[in-house]
Amino acid sequence: MKKFVILVIICLLTGCSVNYQVTIDRDLSVLEEANIKADDELYKDYYRTTKYNILDSLLKYHENNLKEKDYNYEVIESNNPYVVVSKKYNNIKEYLDNSLLFNDYFDKINYTKEGNIVKIETEGFNPNLRDNPSRFYIDNLDIMITPEFKVINSNATKIDEKTNTYHFMIKNDTIDFKILIEFDTGKGFVTNLNVKIFLILATLAVIIFWTVFFINKKKKEK
Numbered sequence: 110m111k112k113f114v115i116l117v118i119i120c121l122l123t124g125c126s127v128n129y130q131v132t133i134d135r136d137l138s139v140l141e142e143a144n145i146k147a148d149d150e151l152y153k154d155y156y157r158t159t160k161y162n163i164l165d166s167l168l169k170y171h172e173n174n175l176k177e178k179d180y181n182y183e184v185i186e187s188n189n190p191y192v193v194v195s196k197k198y199n200n201i202k203e204y205l206d207n208s209l210l211f212n213d214y215f216d217k218i219n220y221t222k223e224g225n226i227v228k229i230e231t232e233g234f235n236p237n238l239r240d241n242p243s244r245f246y247i248d249n250l251d252i253m254i255t256p257e258f259k260v261i262n263s264n265a266t267k268i269d270e271k272t273n274t275y276h277f278m279i280k281n282d283t284i285d286f287k288i289l290i291e292f293d294t295g296k297g298f299v300t301n302l303n304v305k306i307f308l309i310l311a312t313l314a315v316i317i318f319w320t321v322f323f324i325n326k327k328k329k330e331k
Contacts, residue, residue: 126249131204133256135297139204142195161190168192201227215288225295226261234286252277254290257298262291273298 125147132140147164164184168175175182175194182194198204205218216233254265255274264287265275277288 129250129252131254133201135257137200139198139201141204141208145192146189161186164190164192225293226291227294228291231288250279256292258292258294259296259298260290260292264289
C-alpha cells in the first residue's frame with residue numbers, strides 16, 4: 110500500500126497533529142500542503158537537542174522519498190517548530206490519482222465531472238489505530254479543502270464561509286469517516302464581503318444617477 114510521504118517523516122512519533130490543506134484554483138490546478146506538529150512525547154526522548162534539530166533529522170532521513178515524489182519540504186523554525194510539505198498538481202484527477210494521503214487513508218476515491226459539476230467522494234476509511242503497526246498514528250488530522258468555486262453539497266465537519274474552506278476533521282478515536290464535496294466550476298466563489306461591496310457601489314451609482322438627473326432637470330426648468 111502506498112504511504113503518505115509526509116507522514117513517513119514522523120513515523121517515529123507517538124502522535125501528532127496534521128493540518129492538511131488542499132486548494133483548488135480557478136484553472137482546476139491543485140496545491141497540496143501539510144503542516145505537521147509533533148507530539149511533546151517525542152521531544153522528551155531527545156532532551157539533549159533542540160526541537161528543530163529533531164525534526165530536521167527526521168526530515169533528512171526521508172529526504173530521498175520526498176525528492177522521488179517531487180515534494181517541496183522544510184522545517185519551519187519557531188518555539189514550536191513544524192514540518193511543511195507541499196506539491197502542486199495540474200488538475201484534480203492528477204491530484205487524486207497521486208496524492209499519497211488519500212491512497213493511504215481511503216480505499217477508494219470516486220471522482221466525477223458532469224458538465225461543470227465536480228464531485229469527490231471517498232469510501233473505506235482506514236483509521237490509524239495505535240495497535241496497528243503498519244499505520245502512522247495521528248492525534249488529529251484536519252483536512253481542509255478550499256475550492257475557488259461555489260460548493261453545492263458537502264458533509265464537512267466545519268465550514269469557513271469567509272474563505273470557502275471545508276474542514277473534514279479526523280480524531281484519534283474516529284472509526285468510520287467519509288469525505289463528500291461537490292462544486293460547480295461554472296460559478297466562482299464570491300465572498301459575502303464582495304457582495305456587500307457590490308451592493309454599496311450599486312446603491313451609490315443609483316444615488317449619483319438620480320442626483321445628476323434631478324440637477325439637470327432643474328437646470329432645464331430654469
